[in-house]
Structure formats: structure tokens, C-alpha cells
Amino acid sequence: MPWPRIQFHELGDQPWCPAWLHHHEQFSLSQLWALRVPLWSRSSLATAACTVLKEHFTDLSSYTIVDVCAGAGGPTPLIERELNRDAEKQDQEPVTFVLTDMFPPVDVWSAIAKKQPNVRFIEEAVDARSVGRVAADDKKECRVFNICFHHFDDRDAAGILRGAVAEADAIFEITARQVSTCLYSPLVFFWGFYVTLLWYWNSPVHLLFTFLLPIAPVALWVDGFISCLRTRTPGEIEDLLATSGKDLDGWTFSSGQRSVQWPFITLYYFVGRKGAK
Known part of the structure; x- marks a missing residue:
């Protein structure tokens, strides 16, 4: 690898991370395992x-x-x-x-x-x-x-x-x-919008912090990038x-x-x- 492994910590693992955001991240990653594009x-x-x-x-x-x-x-x-x-x-x-x-x-x-x-x-x-x-x-x-x-x-x-x-x-x-996994990691930012729209459309908190203040997609992107650095x-x-x-x-x-x-x-x-x- 072109860089050494770095033991950064994810936003979703922090004690101050809101429960809804932690759950959103876990659920988003779980659903990614089932993604199949025709x-x-x-x-x-x-x-x-x-x-x-x-x-x-x-x-x-x-x-x-x-x-x-x-x-x-x-x-x-x-x-x-x-x-x-x-x-x-x-x-x-x-x-x-x-x-x-x-x-x-x-x-x-x-x-x-x-x-x-x-x-x-x-x-x-x-x-x-x-x-x-x-x-x-x-x-x-x-x-x-x-x-x-x-x-x-x-x-x-x-x-x-x-x-x-x-x-x-x-x-x-x-x-x-891999370099490629880091380059592709921003794609999970858009996945965050999809997950909220499909599974959390009736949650005002998720809608607010996805579409007006995109905290959920940004957190998903940041934590995905951190994972790429420390895997x-x-x-x-x-x-x-x-x-x-x-x-x-x-x-x-x-x-x-x-x-x-x-x-x-x-x-x-x-x-x-x-x-x-």
C-alpha cells in the first residue's frame, strides 16, 4: 500500500454521536450489502x-x-x-x-x-x-x-x-x-440520501439532517473514508x-x-x- 495504516476513529463510534445517526450509519451499511443494480x-x-x-x-x-x-x-x-x-x-x-x-x-x-x-x-x-x-x-x-x-x-x-x-x-x-476504495468512498455520500428517502421518509429528524443539513450523508462519507485508511x-x-x-x-x-x-x-x-x- 502507498500509505501506512492509520488508526483513526469514526464519527459514529464517538460517545457524543446521536443515537439516530449511529443507527442510520449501521443500517445504511447493512443495506449496502444487499445492493444489486440490474x-x-x-x-x-x-x-x-x-x-x-x-x-x-x-x-x-x-x-x-x-x-x-x-x-x-x-x-x-x-x-x-x-x-x-x-x-x-x-x-x-x-x-x-x-x-x-x-x-x-x-x-x-x-x-x-x-x-x-x-x-x-x-x-x-x-x-x-x-x-x-x-x-x-x-x-x-x-x-x-x-x-x-x-x-x-x-x-x-x-x-x-x-x-x-x-x-x-x-x-x-x-x-x-486500496487507492481505488478511497477514490470511490464519496459515493456513499449519495447512498445516505437514498437510504433516508426510502427507509426514513417519515422521520423529521432524518429528513432535516439529510436534505436540509446533510449531516447523515457527510458522516457516512467521512466514516467510510476513515475505514479505507485503517483497514x-x-x-x-x-x-x-x-x-x-x-x-x-x-x-x-x-x-x-x-x-x-x-x-x-x-x-x-x-x-x-x-x-x-
Whole structure:
């Protein structure tokens, strides 16, 4: 990369950030995972993530997939729906997903789990740096960090990886720090208007701070740009793994990318598997 990683902090993570703005950002990013433009998109981000998972984990039904920084759910419900739709068509056992977070929004997760029985959650606060094994004894465990790993500084990130290597059987992270992602980041500014118009059209606060004072779109743009600056490359993740103090014998790591909406949206990923050939 032409610049070093910078541990900036997002506006949406600040204690003074209004709850409505934090929710708007989280919801906007979640909906971006489902975006599919007819005659242009090869797929959605969620579909691309499912494809990568199926390519690297041919025995997905033997895993429990744990989202260790789930927030309001993020893309996990979308990924679960697509993966298990395919599993049902192939008469395979469904994949169980588990949501955890340091600040669990239990009401939001309960609504998700009610609609999607293969999604469950842990009500208590779970520190991503010290997640015990979640999967049952007869299941393997995959830890996913759906574009949240970059929120942690190197010390905490190394601790998260240390726990994943010690307790889980697989790691799946979506990552990128490219010049192109920074150049395209202003596009999320306009996405902020679309989200408000479609989903918050009856909220005076959202309408005011989107169309008259465009605070919501600007915050989405700024935080998206910050994410581009602090996301880790596959090499940097491997360096953290090497300094985690854990034995990596038997682990196989790989990374790659998949175009979703050329040239603006590309899925970058990092996968680790224990016992992979």
C-alpha cells in the first residue's frame, strides 16, 4: 500500500454521536450489502461473501458461524438467508449463525432471530478479544469479522486473532485498503440520501439532517473514508497472526478479491482454516 495504516476513529463510534445517526450509519451499511443494480451488478456483497464461504468451506453445514462484532446484525442475516436457502435446495443441514457483541442490542437481535430461526445470539456482553468457544462439541467454529476488524488497534486485533486461533477452526474477514476504495468512498455520500428517502421518509429528524443539513450523508462519507485508511491488508493480518503467540501449524491462510459492481464495489477477503489441505 502507498500509505501506512492509520488508526483513526469514526464519527459514529464517538460517545457524543446521536443515537439516530449511529443507527442510520449501521443500517445504511447493512443495506449496502444487499445492493444489486440490474444489468450492472454481478451479485450483491452478501451473495459474493456466500460464494467465497462456499468455495473455502465445502463442509459449511459442519460449522457454526460466529459474528463476534455483530452490532445491529450487519450483513450476517443476509448471508445466513442466502446460504441456507441454497442448503435447503440441496437438502443439506442448515448453517447456524451466532451474533455476539460487547454492546448487544438484544431487542434488534430478537427480531432477527424470530424471523430467521438459524440465527441465535448471546444476550450477555462478549468481548471480541476473549470469546470462548461458542460452537457445540460436534461442530467446528468459524469466526467472521464482517468489515469490523479494522475498528481495533494492533494490540486488540492481535488478541482477537489469538482467541480465534485458540478456540475456532476458521477465520473469515473482509478487508481492503486500496487507492481505488478511497477514490470511490464519496459515493456513499449519495447512498445516505437514498437510504433516508426510502427507509426514513417519515422521520423529521432524518429528513432535516439529510436534505436540509446533510449531516447523515457527510458522516457516512467521512466514516467510510476513515475505514479505507485503517483497514488491514492480508499481509498485515498475517503479521498479527505471527505475533499472536499461538501455534499456527495446521492452519492455511488465503486471500483474494471478487468484483461485485465494477469498478466501484469489490469484495476483498481473508480466510484462515484449521486442518485445510
